[in-house]
Amino acid sequence: MTVREELLDVRKRLDGIFDRREREAVILLVFDYVKGWGRVDLIMNEGKDLSDFTKNEIDRIVDRLILGEPIQYITGKARFFGMDFKVSPAVLIPRPETEELVDWVLKDYGSVSDLSVLDIGTGSGCIAISLARNLPFAEVSALDFSESAIGQAEENAKDFKVKIRFIKADMYGGMPAPGSLDVIVSNPPYITPDEAVDMEVRVKDFEPADALFVTSDDPILPYKRIEAIADRGLRQGGAVYMELNPRFADDVVAYFKLKNWQEVELRVDSYGKKRMIKAAR
Numbered sequence: 001m002t003v004r005e006e007l008l009d010v011r012k013r014l015d016g017i018f019d020r021r022e023r024e025a026v027i028l029l030v031f032d033y034v035k036g037w038g039r040v041d042l043i044m045n046e047g048k049d050l051s052d053f054t055k056n057e058i059d060r061i062v063d064r065l066i067l068g069e070p071i072q073y074i075t076g077k078a079r080f081f082g083m084d085f086k087v088s089p090a091v092l093i094p095r096p097e098t099e100e101l102v103d104w105v106l107k108d109y110g111s112v113s114d115l116s117v118l119d120i121g122t123g124s125g126c127i128a129i130s131l132a133r134n135l136p137f138a139e140v141s142a143l144d145f146s147e148s149a150i151g152q153a154e155e156n157a158k159d160f161k162v163k164i165r166f167i168k169a170d171m172y173g174g175m176p177a178p179g180s181l182d183v184i185v186s187n188p189p190y191i192t193p194d195e196a197v198d199m200e201v202r203v204k205d206f207e208p209a210d211a212l213f214v215t216s217d218d219p220i221l222p223y224k225r226i227e228a229i230a231d232r233g234l235r236q237g238g239a240v241y242m243e244l245n246p247r248f249a250d251d252v253v254a255y256f257k258l259k260n261w262q263e264v265e266l267r268v269d270s271y272g273k274k275r276m277i278k279a280a281r
Contacts, residue, residue, distance in 0.1 A: 001049065001050055001055055002046065002047055002048060002049055002050065003042065003045050003046045003047070003048055003049075003050055004046040004047060006050050006055060006058060007027065007042070007046065010027055010030070010058065010062055011023065013062050013066065014026065014027070014062065014065060014066070017065065026065065026071050028042075029075060030058060030061050030062070030071070031058075032075075033061070033075040034054060034057050034058055034061070035054065061074055068200075068202045068205055068206065069202065069206055070093055070202045070203075070206055072087050072093045073087065073089055073093075073206060076088065078093050079094075080098070080099060080124075080126040080130065081099050081102060081126070081130040083126075083129070083160060085125070085126050085129075085156050086124070086152060086155055086156055086159070087124050087152070088148075088152055089206060089207070089208065090146060090148035090151075090152055090208060091123040091146075091148075091149050091152050091153075091208065091211070092123045092124070092187075092207055092211045092212070093207060094123075094124060094126040096270070097243065097269045097270075097271075097275055098126070098127065098187050098243060099130075100267075100270065100275070101127070101187065101241055101242075101243050101275075102127055102131060102185075104241060104276060104278065105183060105185055105241050106131070106134050108239070108278075109135060109182070110135065111136075112135075112136075112182075113135075113137045113138075114137045114138070114139070115135055115137075115138045115139070115182040115183060116138075116141075116180060116181050116182050116183075117131055117132075117135065117138050117139065117140045117181070117183045117184075117185065118140075118141045118142075118143065118176065118181050118183070118184050118185070119131070119141070119142040119143065119185050119186065120143050120171050120184065120185070120186035120188065120226060120229070121143065121144055121171065121186055121187060121188050121211065122142035122144045122149065122150075122153050122166070123144060123152075123153065123187075123211060124152055124153055124156060125142055125152070125153030125154075125156045125157055125164065125166075126156075127142075127185055127187065128140050128141075128142035128153070128157075128164050129153075129157055129160050129162055129164065131183075131185070132157075132162040132163070132164055133160060133162055139165075140162075140164045140165070141164065141165040141166075141167060142164050142166050142167065143166075143167040143168075143169055143171065144166075144167075144168065144169075145168070145169060145171075145210075146168075146208070146210070147168060149208075149211075150168050153166060154166055171188075171222065171225050171226065171229070172225055175229060175232050175233065176229060176232060177233070178232055178233070179234070179235040179236075180233055180235070181230075181233040181234050181235065181238055182234070182237070182238045183238060183239060183240075183241070184226065184229065184230050184233065184234065184238075184239075184240040184241070185240070185241045185242070186222075186226055186240075186241075186242045186243070187242070187243040188222035188223065188226065188242065188243070189210065189212055189213055189214045189222055190214060190219065190222065190243070190244065190245035191213050191245060192214060192215075192216045192219050192245075192247075193215075193216055194216060195247075196213070219247075219248050219251075220248050220251050220252050220255060223252045223255065223256075224255065226240060227240075227255065227256060227259055227261075227279075230279070234280075234281075236281075237280075238280065239263075239278055239280035240278070240279050240280075241276065241277070241278050242276070242277050243276060244266075244274060244276060244277055246273040246274040246275060249266060249274035249275070250266075250274070252277055253266050253277060256277070256279045260281075261279040261280070261281055262281060263278075263279065263280040263281065264277065264278070264279045265277065
């Protein structure tokens with residue numbers, strides 16, 4: 001079978017699994033993983049024969065994709081902020097919306113040196129590492145309750161040659177020293193169980209539930225805890241930045257205002273959804 005014939009077969013098998021644009025992006029990732037080829041390589045080699053081994057490898061990956069497994073877990077990497085992070089089912093797959101949160105922090109603090117930063121619920125470490133690479137002389141700490149996630153984040157930090165202090169702890173546990181932090185950032189769990197019905201299989205069945213879901217009886221509980229951490233830990237002029245579930249964005253804003261955070265800003269993401277909050281005093 002030629003490369004062109006295999007491409008046509010893969011497109012047909014993935015039709016209906018992804019929309020056209022996402023399907024083509026996934027196919028490129030598959031061929032990059034199996035052959036190390038980019039778009040130009042595919043065009044240049046489309047008339048050549050594929051070995052049986054390569055065809056079988058591609059077909060096995062397509063089988064997994066059809067069952068819903070994310071391409072990022074299959075290849076073991078996900079693109080975030082211009083970097084390829086190692087990922088596994090122990091951590092959430094980094095998403096473009098979270099890049100916008102990192103951008104916000106960097107626009108506010110990118111020219112400030114010697115900051116103390118805490119990332120709560122670090123997962124793969126994508127937020128902490130992106131900030132550590134772009135904030136001058138920052139001291140970055142990253143917290144997660146999952147030992148597997150901490151291991152993954154440590155591996156990524158080593159790959160990108162950044163120094164981060166990793167803390168294995170639950171956000172509902174200890175508190176930082178008073179006035180010890182300049183920036184707190186978090187992408188906490190924020191999806192309620194009733195929303196799972198409308199979620200894609202590759203998210204709800206493959207990504208870690210503890211990093212996705214909150215209880216329906218108090219869906220903003222993680223934000224309440226982060227508010228308490230920020231209230232104690234931030235020094236004057238510091239701020240907390242968090243990703244939001246658009247359903248509960250106004251509730252989080254109202255809670256921070258209730259707790260006397262005078263500077264509370266809500267922002268929409270590139271899709272026009274209420275996605276990020278900054279709070280400062």
